[in-house]
Amino acid sequence: MRMTVLASGSKGNSTVISSSRTRVLVDAGLSCRELLKRMAIVGEDPATLDAILITHEHIDHVAGLAVLARRLNIPVFFTEPTHRAWVRMLTPRTTMSYAKWLDHVQREKEARAASVAAQEEAGIDIAASAFRSDDPNATLELPVEEELGDSEAPKAIAPKEKANPAHLPAVEYFQAGTHFCIGDLDITPFTIPHDAADPCGFVFEAEGIRMALATDLGYMPPNVKLALKRIDVLLLESNHDLEMLRDGPYPWSVKQRVLSRVGHLSNDATAEFLQKDYDGASAYIVLGHLSESNNAPELARISAEQAIAGRMTLLGNRIILAQQAAPLESIYL
Numbered sequence: 001m002r003m004t005v006l007a008s009g010s011k012g013n014s015t016v017i018s019s020s021r022t023r024v025l026v027d028a029g030l031s032c033r034e035l036l037k038r039m040a041i042v043g044e045d046p047a048t049l050d051a052i053l054i055t056h057e058h059i060d061h062v063a064g065l066a067v068l069a070r071r072l073n074i075p076v077f078f079t080e081p082t083h084r085a086w087v088r089m090l091t092p093r094t095t096m097s098y099a100k101w102l103d104h105v106q107r108e109k110e111a112r113a114a115s116v117a118a119q120e121e122a123g124i125d126i127a128a129s130a131f132r133s134d135d136p137n138a139t140l141e142l143p144v145e146e147e148l149g150d151s152e153a154p155k156a157i158a159p160k161e162k163a164n165p166a167h168l169p170a171v172e173y174f175q176a177g178t179h180f181c182i183g184d185l186d187i188t189p190f191t192i193p194h195d196a197a198d199p200c201g202f203v204f205e206a207e208g209i210r211m212a213l214a215t216d217l218g219y220m221p222p223n224v225k226l227a228l229k230r231i232d233v234l235l236l237e238s239n240h241d242l243e244m245l246r247d248g249p250y251p252w253s254v255k256q257r258v259l260s261r262v263g264h265l266s267n268d269a270t271a272e273f274l275q276k277d278y279d280g281a282s283a284y285i286v287l288g289h290l291s292e293s294n295n296a297p298e299l300a301r302i303s304a305e306q307a308i309a310g311r312m313t314l315l316g317n318r319i320i321l322a323q324q325a326a327p328l329e330s331i332y333l
Contacts, residue, residue: 001209003233003331006030006038008215008288009324012060015213015235016044019206022183025052025068026202026213029060032067038327046072051172051182053077056196056216057086066090066165075170077182079189083173085197087166176200190227192217195262203227209333211235215289218261219269225277232333235322236273238287238304239264240294248294264289267300271307280311284331288322297321 004016012029016039023044028035039046051074055061065086069076078086174180176198179188184207189200194216201214201224212228215237228234245255245266258264265273270287285308287300304319311317322328 001204001206001211001233001333003211003235003286004042004044005235005286005288005322005328006035006042006044007324007327008235008286008290008322010060010289010291010293011324012063013215013289014038016049017185017204017211018044019184019204022185022206023049024182024185024204025049027055027061028052028065028068029063032064032071035064035068042327042330044330049074051075051077053187053202054082054086055192055201055213056194056199057082057089058196058216059089061216062086066168069168073169075172076168077172077174079175079198079200080173081198082196082200083171090165188227190223192224193219193221193262195257195260201227203231209233211333215239215265217265218263219265220273220277225273229279230281232282233284233286233331234282235286235288236270237265237289238267238270238295238300239289240266240291241296241299242266242268244296244299245291245294250293258294264291267295267303270300271303274304274307275309278308280308280317283316283333284318284320286320286322286328286331290321290324292324 002016002018004018006014006016007030008015012034013027014029014035015026017024017026025035030038036046046068049072052065052069054065054076065076174187174189176189176191179186181187186205188203188205190203192199192201192214196216199216201212201217203210203212205211210231211233212231213235214224214228215235217224217237228236240258245258248255250258259266274285285304287304290297290300301319301321305312308317308319312319320328320331
């Protein structure tokens with residue numbers, strides 16, 4: 001199996017998981033062009049991707065999703081609530097204040113009055129022109145007193161339809177806690193605590209190797225701890241240093257969100273998991289989703305290394321830092 005982290009951070013996230021016969025992209029948080037560029041850098045052929053899996057609908061995980069999926073003509077796997085939230089995000093509803101609505105109604109009245117006056121001047125039978133069919137299936141309405149031949153009938157011009165920004169080649173749904181397969185990849189999604197519609201992490205298994213992704217979670221609940229047992233390659237969030245976040249540039253409301261139980265894991269929270277609940281089974285631990293404003297790579301590394309203490313060896317528990325600006329070299333097992 002192979003894990004290739006194309007990007008990890010607040011500005012975009014995407015990872016390729018591959019077995020010998022199947023390749024999937026987890027999240028598409030960069031533009032389509034940038035994702036293709038980074039895949040080329042690390043030798044990943046986008047034409048061989050079988051599917052895209054989405055952890056949740058936040059923009060740093062779906063920014064290039066629609067364009068990439070349509071370009072590669074591959075299915076996208078969501079939970080149903082995540083798909084619905086993503087569609088709503090791409091097709092926002094417009095709102096109108098009461099004052100604007102009154103103004104809109106007044107303009108319509110004035111336009112109708114002007115139309116009636118113009119028809120009266122032209123001698124047109126207003127009652128006839130106001131006729132409407134009661135047939136709900138009626139598609140064409142003509143003045144009653146006038147019949148037009150085919151040669152005289154005006155040609156209807158269909159309005160140009162806007163492309164649907166949420167169109168995808170195919171959509172497949174999965175549920176957290178219920179495993180499913182894509183090719184020879186056995187996939188188990190698990191619920192994570194984050195402020196999204198239905199956020200998930202994933203465990204991927206093929207040929208006896210297990211890889212997991214767990215980022216964007218405010219704390220480590222029991223179900224996540226259980227899911228991350230016997231993992232050979234673990235991509236785990238280490239988002240922020242607590243002091244840097246508290247003293248940093250974010251507004252207080254954003255700081256509260258990040259620190260909440262549906263926000264992001266701090267270096268300290270990640271270290272606590274590694275020290276108390278981690279089983280030490282991984283060959284590689286990839287620290288991901290590091291904040292560029294509220295963390296420093298060496299702080300995240302030192303915190304994790306101290307937590308696993310003497311368990312680091314040449315063959316196990318090696319710490320790697322995922323980056324925002326460039327892809328990591330592929331990890332093979």
